[in-house]
Amino acid sequence: MGKITGFMEFKRETHRYQPVKERIKHYREFLVPLTKEELETQGARCMDCGTPFCHFSCPLHNIIPDFNDHVYHGRWEQALEALLDTNNFPEFTGRVCPAPCESGCVLGIIKPQVAIKSIEYSIIEHAYANGIMKPTPPLERTGKKVAVIGSGPSGLAAADQLNKAGHTVTVYERADRIGGLLRYGIPDFKMGKDIIQRAVAKMEAEGVTFVTNANVGVSLPAKTVRDANDAVALACGSTIPRDLPMPGRDAKGVYFAMDFLRQSNKRVAGDVIPKKDEILATGKHVVVIGGGDTGSDCVGTSIRHGAVSVTQIELLPKPPAHRTQETAWPAHPGPKMFSTSSSQEEGCERDWSVLTKEFVKDAQGRVTEIRCVRLEWEDVVKFKYREIPGSEFALKADLVFLAMGFLYTDPKGLLQELEVEKDARGNVNAGPDYQTNVPGVFTCGDMRRGQSLVVWAISEGREMAREVDKYLMGVSRLASKNRSFCQIP
Numbered sequence: 001m002g003k004i005t006g007f008m009e010f011k012r013e014t015h016r017y018q019p020v021k022e023r024i025k026h027y028r029e030f031l032v033p034l035t036k037e038e039l040e041t042q043g044a045r046c047m048d049c050g051t052p053f054c055h056f057s058c059p060l061h062n063i064i065p066d067f068n069d070h071v072y073h074g075r076w077e078q079a080l081e082a083l084l085d086t087n088n089f090p091e092f093t094g095r096v097c098p099a100p101c102e103s104g105c106v107l108g109i110i111k112p113q114v115a116i117k118s119i120e121y122s123i124i125e126h127a128y129a130n131g132i133m134k135p136t137p138p139l140e141r142t143g144k145k146v147a148v149i150g151s152g153p154s155g156l157a158a159a160d161q162l163n164k165a166g167h168t169v170t171v172y173e174r175a176d177r178i179g180g181l182l183r184y185g186i187p188d189f190k191m192g193k194d195i196i197q198r199a200v201a202k203m204e205a206e207g208v209t210f211v212t213n214a215n216v217g218v219s220l221p222a223k224t225v226r227d228a229n230d231a232v233a234l235a236c237g238s239t240i241p242r243d244l245p246m247p248g249r250d251a252k253g254v255y256f257a258m259d260f261l262r263q264s265n266k267r268v269a270g271d272v273i274p275k276k277d278e279i280l281a282t283g284k285h286v287v288v289i290g291g292g293d294t295g296s297d298c299v300g301t302s303i304r305h306g307a308v309s310v311t312q313i314e315l316l317p318k319p320p321a322h323r324t325q326e327t328a329w330p331a332h333p334g335p336k337m338f339s340t341s342s343s344q345e346e347g348c349e350r351d352w353s354v355l356t357k358e359f360v361k362d363a364q365g366r367v368t369e370i371r372c373v374r375l376e377w378e379d380v381v382k383f384k385y386r387e388i389p390g391s392e393f394a395l396k397a398d399l400v401f402l403a404m405g406f407l408y409t410d411p412k413g414l415l416q417e418l419e420v421e422k423d424a425r426g427n428v429n430a431g432p433d434y435q436t437n438v439p440g441v442f443t444c445g446d447m448r449r450g451q452s453l454v455v456w457a458i459s460e461g462r463e464m465a466r467e468v469d470k471y472l473m474g475v476s477r478l479a480s481k482n483r484s485f486c487q488i489p
Helices: 036-043 053-057 064-072 076-084 090-096 116-129 153-164 193-205 222-227 257-268 293-305 414-418 454-473
Strands: 145-149 168-172 209-211 231-234 254-256 285-289 309-313 349-351 354-361 367-379 384-387 393-396 399-402 406-408 441-443
Touching: 036 064, 036 116, 053 064, 064 076, 064 116, 076 116, 090 116, 090 193, 090 454, 145 153, 145 222, 153 168, 153 193, 153 231, 153 454, 193 209, 222 414, 231 454, 254 257, 257 293, 257 399, 285 293, 285 393, 293 309, 293 399, 309 393, 367 399, 441 454
Parallel strands: 145 168, 145 231, 168 209, 231 441, 254 399, 285 309, 285 399, 309 349
Antiparallel strands: 354 367, 367 384, 367 393
């Protein structure tokens, strides 16, 4: 687990970023990796802590002390094996995961925690750069066919696992390119789309088939897909955004965040956007409603467009800068502790405890400002607040992006045709075996648990794949929460 005295000898170092003035001029990734020697030093900081809370804090249960130790000793191929045992796509999590593993790091109680995310990123990139990552098709096929609907992180993880088990897997994606949220929800400057293509190419070489422009339940009957396969796995994500119904909501210039991000990513990919449909922040005052990751992505994208100003407002109060009793170690604080994203660092005004009251329109119906009021919170847990009298104010706004999260998967089309049951929140209902009320139809990811992290989506895809394999074969060699493949006991 690293060098015994390493945590006392070495300081935490993580990947650096290009200067703001340079990176806002392009849409490429701007992370500056540590050197191989620097990373091996960081691996040395991992403690012999007895109970590795980092392992349990990770939704994938990555075997973190093992790959840290391998990196410290320069055993990069062994580090890769340990990492891939539990994580199908460390190239995704190494870029966009908020690293709950680091929140659980024991060293973090008294010192800056081990740079786990930087090490994870570097292991997989070292493997690709040195030709270690090669296609490994299964040695034999089971004769069973599985359709995976949705190619986001949960769908890709499920497809990869099911293919490893020897099943013939076809992934259906309604968009024109593979990747789901990874492709059209996360800006290129946070994760280049060549990273997705690299993973997809490897999976194709291993036998997975990908079908794009296939909106199952709309352009392609769900019955056709179901009849052609022995099992169907639903991994369509949480797609209905939370709206903000209020006076002036129909104003031109008020958009859901994903409409903006999707279009921007398509433009970066070389697609031509019809002028009448363009959503451009160039020369405009932008207001982002919602303080999470999606809102942050709107901030960074607007800045790269050349917005005059970007303001991000949040309904909840400003969180504390340090852990509290509520977020005591080893809990992952998430939004309950103050943090600043790389996009917010690039030039963004932020405000908290702000309630939007009205979108103001001009004679042409375009938004010109939003009227707000400040809040005094009585109980955040019970969501009790009051408006502060006399605190009303207005924000100039030529563009407003609603980034307040997602509710559930679109109930029409696919779900309607399959007649799957939904829970009280509108998510697809499934038992502990990830199977819906329709025999042979399974679900995972945001579609099952509601909107969450990419790392949780991958975990869900892996867990569901094991249950699908068990359904098809009676027993599964796909292990749960430990290894990607193991022998039947």
